[in-house]
Amino acid sequence: MLRRAVTALVPEEDPDLGEVFTTSAQLAIALARCARLNPFRLTQEANPWASLRPAHLTHARRRALGGRAPTALASVHQALRVLEVVNRHTGGVSLAQIARETKLPQLMLARVMEHLVRTNLATPVGPGAYVAGAALVLTGVSGAGGPGQLPQTLAFVRDAVGAAVYVGRYCDGEVSITQYADGPTAPVVEEWVDFRAAAHASAVGKALLTQLDHDGRKDHLARHRADRLTEHTLASEQALFRQLDDRRPNAPLLDLQEYAIGTVCAAVPLTSGPNAECVALSLPGPDPRRLRQAARVLQNEAAAVLLALLVSGTAPAPLTTAG
Structure with a gap:
């Protein structure tokens, strides 16, 4: 054998x-x-799906990791600090001056500038010098950009992950898809069951529920029963809560054919303001390797989506954190 x-x-x-x-x-x-x-x-x-499942964390390990700032939110803080400096120097500012004012390490600043230029939030005007980009209208430290900034970012992420991408938000006790980007080779999920009633089975729903406290989750499931939509759906409230709580920090939430047979999804929580938000992707085929690769790219681009939400004025500015 x-x-x-x-x-x-x-x-x-x-x-x-x-x-x-x-x-x-x-x-x-x-x-x-x-x-x-x-x-x-x-x-x-x-x-092959096992590597995508969240690893179990002990209570002590969860406490040890609890104080770490989410990677996406930390990246957004860095970008906002750079944008504030670039916007303040209307005639242009050198990379060296940005580094002095933001106190960001050289490699980190280079990555931030690469993203800001790519998304038209900053424009190079000479060797190592930048001005505010066409997509940026900044007032003070927080901003409001043109309505095209978020769709542009989502389109980029769609092409990067090779799948339809979505922005989900939990508002007034309900799950909603507020934005999405699809294409001929990146079709959206067919909503055969109302997304508001399927939070327990969808990656978007799980990414939003994981940001609620215990009472908030209980309240949601009291209004939307966790029905079994496919043979893979977690219909047990206890099993669902355990999956949400045992997730590794910054790991994506997954839907492995739990909402619909033949479709797999991944979602990354976006923590910024009072409403839970997330960015997600869907793939029309149960391919664990492709999902793993796409989820990794989605994690890397989560900060870009959160920044686009802030610049577009569709999400409140995050609170400033120490460090």
Whole structure:
């Protein structure tokens, strides 16, 4: 059995490593049997979806990580500090001056400037000098930009992840999709069940529920019962809350065919103001590797979406944090 499992492996081309072999569930079971382990106990770990499931955190570990600022929010604070300096120097400002005023490290500042230029929030006017970009209308430290800034950012993220992307918000006790970007090769999810009634089964809903306290979650599920929409749906309130609480810090929330068979989704919480928000993607096919790659890109671009929400005036400015 082990010989068959090994010979069945198909090599894949890696841009850095060349030809590589990746493991499979069949190989994991064969190895378990050779080691005289229970293969059924290892099947969950051999499942390609398992790497996407959130790891369990102990109570002590959650407390230790609780004080860390969300990565997306920290990145937005950095961008807002840079935008304030660029906007104040109407005739242009050098990168060295921006670094002195913001006290950001050189590499971090370079990444921030790259994003601001890409999204037309800053414009280079010479070697290492910048002015406010066409998309920026800044007043004080917080801003209000043109209505095209958010759609432009969502379109970029859509192309980056190769999937339809959404902005979700929890307002007045309900889940809503406030913005989305789709395309011919990035179709949106068919809303066969009202999203407001499916928070327990959708990545958007989970990303919003995870930002509510226990009473807020209980209130929502009291009004919207956690019905089983597919065989993969978590219809148990206790199991759902455990999944939300055991999520690794900054890890995306997932919908692995829980809302609709044949569709998988990932969502990243966006913490800025009084209303819970998130950015999400949907893929029309249960491909764990593609979802894992897309979710990683979505995490990297979450700060860009949050910044676009702030600049477009559709989200309140985040509170200033120390450091």
